[in-house]
Each structure stands twice: as C-alpha cells, then as structure tokens.
Amino acid sequence: MNSTFSISRFGLLIRKHLIEEYKLQLMSLLAFMGGLFVIFFLIHVFNGMTALSHDFIGNLYIVIFIVASSLYGGASYSSFRSKEQTMSYLLIPSTRLEKFIFEYVIRVLLFIVLTPIMYWLVANLELAFVSALYEKLDYTYQSIRLLPDLRSLHLPVHGIDLMSLIILIFFNIAFLGATHFMKHPMIKTLFSVAILWMFFVALIMFSAYLFDISRYSPIQDFQLTLMPTEFNWRQFFLRSLTVINLILIPICYLKLKEKEV
Amino acid sequence: MIEIQNLNFGYKNKELLFDHLSLQLQPGSITGLLGKNGAGKTTLLKLISGLIYPKGGNVKVGGHKPQERKASFLSDLYFVPEEFALPSISIKNHVKANSPFYHSFDHVLLDRLLNEFELSVENIIDKMSYGQKKKYLISFSLATKCRLLILDEPTNGLDIPSKDTFRKVLAGSLDDDQLVLISTHQVKDVENLIDTILILDHGKVIFHKNLFDISTQFYFGQAMKLDDEVIYSETSPNGFSVIKPQINGNSPVNIELLFNAISKGTRLIENE
Structure with missing residues (x-):
C-alpha cells in the first residue's frame, strides 16, 4: 500500500468522518440554512416586504460567504481543540497527507461547492414563504440566480479570478489558524492577522517617512524606478494573492506535520 | 521491537527529562x-507512539521512526x-x-x-x-x-x-x-x-528485568524478625515484608515491595 497517499485509506477517513460526525454536520448545515432564512426574512421585513434585487442578493452572498468561510474554515481540525482528541486524531492510521487533503476537502472545497447551492435554495425557499404569506401585497415569486452577479460588484471584466483568490486567502488563513492554535483559533487568528497588518502598515509608513518618498524626484538620466509608470495593479494583486495562497497551503501542512501532544 | 538509543527529551523551558536514555523491548x-x-x-509512551518528538537520539518501533x-x-x-x-x-x-x-x-x-x-x-x-x-x-x-x-x-x-x-x-x-x-x-x-x-525514575531506567529472573534470584515473603540476609524490608501487619536472596527455586514476586525497594535505592541487581 502506498506510504504517502492511498485512495482506500482516504476513503476510510471519509467513512469514519461520516459515521462519527454526521449528526454534527447535519446540525451545522441546518443551523446555517436556518440562519440564512432568518437573515433573508428580516431583510424582507425591514424592506417593507418588497422584492430584493439580484444585485443585492449577489452582494449579500459575498458578505455571507466571507463570514461563513472564516467561521467554518476556523473550525477546521476540530480535534485539535482538546489534548485527548488531538491524540486520537494523530494516531488514526493514515498518512499526514491523507489527513491534510481530507480536512482541506471537507473544510474548504466542499464548502465552496455547497454554499452557493444552499444559499440559492434558502433564498428561494424564503422567497416562496414570503410570497405565500404576503400574497395580498402583490408579491410575486422571482427566481434568484445561483451565483451572484459579479458585474454588480463593479469588478474588472474577469473579476472572478481575483475574487476566488481573495476568498481562498480567507479560507487559508482561517485554516492555518485552526492548525496552529489549540483554543479559540478564530479569535486568535483574527488578532494575529490584525497585528501583522498593523505591523506592515507601520513599516510602510515609517519607510515612506524615513526615505521621504513624497519628495522623490529622480534625475532623468539616472532614474531609479520604484514603480513602473504603466503599473498593472490587477496583475500585481493576482500574482501576490496566488503566491500567498501557494505559501499558506504548505504551511498548513507543515503545521500538521509538526503537531505534538 | 522498541529500540531507544541515547534519547534526549525535555519539555519547553524545562530541564531535560530524558538524558541519553537507552532501552530495548522485545515482542x-x-x-x-x-x-x-x-x-x-507517559512522556516515554508518547515518544514511542510518535505523539511527541525526541530532541536527540533515536527511537525505533518495529523498524519505524514513530515521529514520521x-x-x-x-x-x-x-x-x-x-x-x-x-x-x-x-x-x-x-x-x-x-x-x-x-x-x-x-x-x-x-x-x-x-x-x-x-x-x-x-x-x-x-x-x-x-x-x-x-x-x-x-x-x-x-x-x-x-x-x-x-x-x-x-x-x-x-x-x-x-x-x-x-x-x-x-x-x-x-x-x-x-x-x-x-x-x-x-x-x-x-x-x-x-x-x-x-x-523509571527522574527520566532514567533504574530497573529492567524479567520477573522470572527476579523470582529465581530473590525471595519475597513475610518475617517476624529481621536477620542479616534481609536485603529490604517494610513493616506489615504480620511483622515484616522482606526481600532476601533466593535459596530454593523461585517464589512469587511482590511487585509493590520490589518497586519500593528499587525506588528507595536498594541495589538488588546490576542494571543497564
């Protein structure tokens, strides 16, 4: 049997997860859908029971997706929240790579696939519910698109790649935090990210002050190019986000590898 | 099956618990x-099962490095x-x-x-x-x-x-x-x-023996009085629980008495 990755062992991990966690997963799913339903209903109530625009539904989806992905991703490696569970998790006879891929699939990929379907389903259900309840208000059922209309976010034409990378960053940071911190990983991850963010902002501001960038006027013949004149910010962000994502994933794996009890 | 050679291990900000510990256990x-x-x-058990990693030395279990x-x-x-x-x-x-x-x-x-x-x-x-x-x-x-x-x-x-x-x-x-x-x-x-x-005592193996060997070398029993042959004794309701050199065959080993004797530094057998 392969010592790095075996499909049959991976299958056993899925089977174990389904048998042991199905109740919790089902309850989480219902809680998420119930929460969404309540949010939609409250928005309808505060909106005077009028129809919500596709743009609004699309934008709300992005907000809900980011919040939910941070929460769900932050709950990865639930076994690491206690010493006893960590022991039993680390001793499951499967390789680190299998455990890592399994957790990533369950926590990240499955969420990315399932969330739009659940969102669409609940939005429609709630709309049908409201329509049935307030028929006298001449409220008619409208179908809601499966995916949010990215054009409504005023992104560049192919904004989906940038959005996907940003979403993946949220997931990967939450995932890394869950791998690293034993207790309250979500709060600690947010705090760490905030500290790092402030540190880099302070570093940039200090550097700008130190080198007096505002008075920078290069001599034509000896031009030190800090920034190209035709700088493609979109390309820059795309590449940076890709690199950050590519770095975060192996760090998550290494954290699992180093895990001790 | 378990081979430990020169194992060093200590928890963070604490002195070494195991300092060049060596040990072999057979199936x-x-x-x-x-x-x-x-x-x-428990620390030794965790090292053997790969739940914690040694700071130095080698731990092998059935040919595997547990930390892998x-x-x-x-x-x-x-x-x-x-x-x-x-x-x-x-x-x-x-x-x-x-x-x-x-x-x-x-x-x-x-x-x-x-x-x-x-x-x-x-x-x-x-x-x-x-x-x-x-x-x-x-x-x-x-x-x-x-x-x-x-x-x-x-x-x-x-x-x-x-x-x-x-x-x-x-x-x-x-x-x-x-x-x-x-x-x-x-x-x-x-x-x-x-x-x-x-x-184990303070991270060192102070005694490692087969019970049969112990029973053939030492007698574990009760005595009313202590004599020169007694290697270790403890008071008991019936007088004294004693460890003496074995004379005839073997006798059941009183593990608690043996443990107390070893823990209190009584030198029974030359150990590793």
Missing part, C-alpha cells in the same frame, strides 16, 4: 512500566491513554468507523471481550461511565491485534471485578509477536500479569 512480552509521578512514564507517523506504523500500534475522547455514537458504529484501519482486526475476539466486560454493541459511548468506556477501549485495542499495545493506567476507573476480567482477557488474547506496554501506579493490579518490569 512477546507484557511489560509493566512503573515509576513515581513525574518519572516520565507512517500509516503502516500507526496501523500496528494502539494506544489507550489515561484520559481519552470518544465520539457520541454507539459501540457498533465506532467499530464500523475505526476497525477497517487495522488489517488484522478480530471481530469475533471483540464480541467475546465485550461480552466478558458486560458491554453491548448498542451502547452509546457518550452515555457510558468512564470505567465502561475504558473497558471498551481495552477490548477494541486487543481486537486490533496490533503488534504494539500501549496502555496508560488501564485499571484506573475499573471496579474490582473488572480489574480481574482485565487481567484475564489481556493474558488470554495476546499473540506471541505482540508487545504490551502497561504504565501504571497500581502495581497490585498488574501482578500476575506482567512478565517484565521497567522502572
């Missing part, structure tokens, strides 16, 4: 790992910790979810052991008492047929009849190629069960 034995609180028993946590290594090791976490499902489902990871899992043996411990496969683990959970884990561990079984304080939480059943099922369920490592404070509970004693 086909039930070894009692004894020691006072803080002697390093390879699937083939983990499927041949079962660790029953003192404190454990089990999911809130029935025994039947827990077996269904976990047994396929162990290639030699013996379902017939598991049924027999559960029966001996008066447990039903329909029991919901979360609703069972600590002792019942432990009995289930012991049964599961034996049914895995792993070559290395590690039991950390297995008799904690067991009632008196269950302790007896534990000794019976453990002795009757093992194969010749298995090694059982039992860490315990309750030396009386593992008497007549273990065949090798390993005593």
Whole structure:
C-alpha cells in the first residue's frame, strides 16, 4: 500500500468522518440554512416586504460567504481543540497527507461547492414563504440566480479570478489558524492577522517617512524606478494573492506535520 | 521491537527529562512500566507512539521512526491513554468507523471481550461511565491485534471485578509477536500479569528485568524478625515484608515491595 497517499485509506477517513460526525454536520448545515432564512426574512421585513434585487442578493452572498468561510474554515481540525482528541486524531492510521487533503476537502472545497447551492435554495425557499404569506401585497415569486452577479460588484471584466483568490486567502488563513492554535483559533487568528497588518502598515509608513518618498524626484538620466509608470495593479494583486495562497497551503501542512501532544 | 538509543527529551523551558536514555523491548512480552509521578512514564509512551518528538537520539518501533507517523506504523500500534475522547455514537458504529484501519482486526475476539466486560454493541459511548468506556477501549485495542499495545493506567476507573476480567482477557488474547506496554501506579493490579518490569525514575531506567529472573534470584515473603540476609524490608501487619536472596527455586514476586525497594535505592541487581 502506498506510504504517502492511498485512495482506500482516504476513503476510510471519509467513512469514519461520516459515521462519527454526521449528526454534527447535519446540525451545522441546518443551523446555517436556518440562519440564512432568518437573515433573508428580516431583510424582507425591514424592506417593507418588497422584492430584493439580484444585485443585492449577489452582494449579500459575498458578505455571507466571507463570514461563513472564516467561521467554518476556523473550525477546521476540530480535534485539535482538546489534548485527548488531538491524540486520537494523530494516531488514526493514515498518512499526514491523507489527513491534510481530507480536512482541506471537507473544510474548504466542499464548502465552496455547497454554499452557493444552499444559499440559492434558502433564498428561494424564503422567497416562496414570503410570497405565500404576503400574497395580498402583490408579491410575486422571482427566481434568484445561483451565483451572484459579479458585474454588480463593479469588478474588472474577469473579476472572478481575483475574487476566488481573495476568498481562498480567507479560507487559508482561517485554516492555518485552526492548525496552529489549540483554543479559540478564530479569535486568535483574527488578532494575529490584525497585528501583522498593523505591523506592515507601520513599516510602510515609517519607510515612506524615513526615505521621504513624497519628495522623490529622480534625475532623468539616472532614474531609479520604484514603480513602473504603466503599473498593472490587477496583475500585481493576482500574482501576490496566488503566491500567498501557494505559501499558506504548505504551511498548513507543515503545521500538521509538526503537531505534538 | 522498541529500540531507544541515547534519547534526549525535555519539555519547553524545562530541564531535560530524558538524558541519553537507552532501552530495548522485545515482542512477546507484557511489560509493566512503573515509576513515581513525574518519572516520565507517559512522556516515554508518547515518544514511542510518535505523539511527541525526541530532541536527540533515536527511537525505533518495529523498524519505524514513530515521529514520521507512517500509516503502516500507526496501523500496528494502539494506544489507550489515561484520559481519552470518544465520539457520541454507539459501540457498533465506532467499530464500523475505526476497525477497517487495522488489517488484522478480530471481530469475533471483540464480541467475546465485550461480552466478558458486560458491554453491548448498542451502547452509546457518550452515555457510558468512564470505567465502561475504558473497558471498551481495552477490548477494541486487543481486537486490533496490533503488534504494539500501549496502555496508560488501564485499571484506573475499573471496579474490582473488572480489574480481574482485565487481567484475564489481556493474558488470554495476546499473540506471541505482540508487545504490551502497561504504565501504571497500581502495581497490585498488574501482578500476575506482567512478565517484565521497567522502572523509571527522574527520566532514567533504574530497573529492567524479567520477573522470572527476579523470582529465581530473590525471595519475597513475610518475617517476624529481621536477620542479616534481609536485603529490604517494610513493616506489615504480620511483622515484616522482606526481600532476601533466593535459596530454593523461585517464589512469587511482590511487585509493590520490589518497586519500593528499587525506588528507595536498594541495589538488588546490576542494571543497564
């Protein structure tokens, strides 16, 4: 049997997860859908029971997706929240790579696939519910698109790649935090990210002050190019986000590898 | 099966617990790992099972480095910790979810052991008492047929009849190629069960002998008066519990007395 990755062992991990966690997963799913339903209903109530625009539904989806992905991703490696569970998790006879891929699939990929379907389903259900309840208000059922209309976010034409990378960053940071911190990983991850963010902002501001960038006027013949004149910010962000994502994933794996009890 | 050479280990911001510890354990034995609180028993078990990593030296279990946590290594090791976490499902489902990871899992043996411990496969683990959970884990561990079984304080939480059943099922369920490592404070509970004693003190192996060898060399018994032959003694309701050199054949080893003698620095046998 392969010592790095075996499909049959991976299958056993899925089977174990389904048998042991199905109740919790089902309850989480219902809680998420119930929460969404309540949010939609409250928005309808505060909106005077009028129809919500596709743009609004699309934008709300992005907000809900980011919040939910941070929460769900932050709950990865639930076994690491206690010493006893960590022991039993680390001793499951499967390789680190299998455990890592399994957790990533369950926590990240499955969420990315399932969330739009659940969102669409609940939005429609709630709309049908409201329509049935307030028929006298001449409220008619409208179908809601499966995916949010990215054009409504005023992104560049192919904004989906940038959005996907940003979403993946949220997931990967939450995932890394869950791998690293034993207790309250979500709060600690947010705090760490905030500290790092402030540190880099302070570093940039200090550097700008130190080198007096505002008075920078290069001599034509000896031009030190800090920034190209035709700088493609979109390309820059795309590449940076890709690199950050590519770095975060192996760090998550290494954290699992180093895990001790 | 277990080979430890020059093992160094210490917890963060603390002095080294194990400093050049070397040890060898062979399969086909039930070894009692004894020691006072803080002697390093659980730490050694964790190092052997790859739950923590050595700072130096080598630990090898069945040719594997435990810290690599390879699937083939983990499927041949079962660790029953003192404190454990089990999911809130029935025994039947827990077996269904976990047994396929162990290639030699013996379902017939598991049924027999559960029966001996008066447990039903329909029991919901979360609703069972600590002792019942432990009995289930012991049964599961034996049914895995792993070559290395590690039991950390297995008799904690067991009632008196269950302790007896534990000794019976453990002795009757093992194969010749298995090694059982039992860490315990309750030396009386593992008497007549273990065949090798390993005593740890302050991170050092201070005693490691086969019980048969001990019984052929030392006599464990009672005496009204102490004489020159007595190597170690303790007062008891009947006078004194004593250790003397063996004269005729062998006698049952009083593990508690032996442990106290070794812990108090009595030099019985030249050790490693």
